[in-house]
Amino acid sequence: MSEQLSDSDASGSDVNDADSAEEFDWVDDPAVEAICATLVETVPEIRTALAQRRAYVDRENPSGERIRAADEFADDRLETALLAVDGVASYASEERAEPVFGEEVDGGDAGRGYHLAVDPLDGSSNLRSNSPMGTIVGVYDRPLPASGEHLVAATYVLYGPNTTMVVAESERTAEYLVTETGAEVLDSEVEIPMDPTVYGMGGRRPDWTERVTEATEAMEADRLKLRYGGAFVADVSQVLTHGGLFAYPELRDAPEGKLRYHFECAPMGLITESAGGAATTGDGDWRDVEPTELHERSPIYLGTESLVDEIETTFENW
Ligand code: F6P
Numbered sequence: 294m295s296e297q298l299s300d301s302d303a304s305g306s307d308v309n310d311a312d313s314a315e316e317f318d319w320v321d322d323p324a325v326e327a328i329c330a331t332l333v334e335t336v337p338e339i340r341t342a343l344a345q346r347r348a349y350v351d352r353e354n355p356s357g358e359r360i361r362a363a364d365e366f367a368d369d370r371l372e373t374a375l376l377a378v379d380g381v382a383s384y385a386s387e388e389r390a391e392p393v394f395g396e397e398v399d400g401g402d403a404g405r406g407y408h409l410a411v412d413p414l415d416g417s418s419n420l421r422s423n424s425p426m427g428t429i430v431g432v433y434d435r436p437l438p439a440s441g442e443h444l445v446a447a448t449y450v451l452y453g454p455n456t457t458m459v460v461a462e463s464e465r466t467a468e469y470l471v472t473e474t475g476a477e478v479l480d481s482e483v484e485i486p487m488d489p490t491v492y493g494m495g496g497r498r499p500d501w502t503e504r505v506t507e508a509t510e511a512m513e514a515d516r517l518k519l520r521y522g523g524a525f526v527a528d529v530s531q532v533l534t535h536g537g538l539f540a541y542p543e544l545r546d547a548p549e550g551k552l553r554y555h556f557e558c559a560p561m562g563l564i565t566e567s568a569g570g571a572a573t574t575g576d577g578d579w580r581d582v583e584p585t586e587l588h589e590r591s592p593i594y595l596g597t598e599s600l601v602d603e604i605e606t607t608f609e610n611w
């Protein structure tokens with residue numbers, strides 16, 4: 294990831310205000326390009342709205358999590374903006390039981406256009422502590438549920454000290470700085486470091502299965518440093534920047550872990566692999582999962598290839 298965010302860069306003076314769609318001209322597909330440009334236009338407003346929307350609303354999402362006003366705001370804004378993009382057939386999100394279909398394809402052939410899986414505000418429990426959070430978008434060429442084989446592109450936005458956006462398509466991952474005036478390329482080809490330095494493992498240690506504990510202890514013995522931020526987007530960004538592994542693993546009482554396959558695991562799997570890393574469910578390729586439910590969960594282990602290989606070997610031998 295880029296070292297470019299020096300003080301002068303962060304002042305915004307270098308950000309060009311050209312049509313942000315031009316920034317994504319390396320992306321093969323015009324619909325994916327338009328999705329990225331739409332996110333660039335939409336996320337500054339979402340970021341600004343966070344501070345005033347920390348309270349819970351009286352509703353749970355389909356995964357049984359309490360929803361904050363900020364989750365609802367981000368979901369509404371993204372639904373409206375993304376369904377208006379030419380080539381987007383449907384919008385599914387962590388906050389809704391079912392996908393919403395665009396007018397063009399309503400009741401018609403849902404096979405036309407892309408099907409989006411959106412985590413509008415990943416890590417929103419970080420609102421109270423003023424810690425980072427993000428937005429994740431997976432672009433599928435089939436109606437959901439669909440296997441990761443059908444994921445054609447993925448992107449995440451990270452609301453940290455700066456707003457950055459990472460886009461994966463055509464086996465390439467690029468990073469942008471996003472401001473009110475558009476997107477600026479920070480790193481046109483993100484490469485995850487081969488030499489790992491950090492790891493993060495979700496869940497409570499006593500709840501880990503024995504093979505998760507063994508794999509984690511091996512990383513600790515290799516002198517990797519623990520980094521855990523409580524927002525998947527921020528934790529993946531740590532790994533892409535410093536090299537290492539992040540996982541929300543299988544747990545004794547929750548073999549599928551916590552993260553959702555369509556909205557979180559598969560998009561981040563694609564982003565990590567397109568940056569030269571690897572990802573696995575622990576029991577095989579994340580692309581081979583055949584989900585039957587929209588909100589299905591899956592364990593995910595992703596990061597520098599050597600560490601993901603070690604996880605797979607440890608798990609196979611167990
Ligand atoms: O979206 C779920 C999520 O908030 C992720 O962003 C994050 O990785 C995880 O949950 C954190 O879970 P926990 O609170 O169990 O550490």
Ligand code: MN
Pocket residue numbers: 412414415416525557
């Ligand atoms: Mn999330």
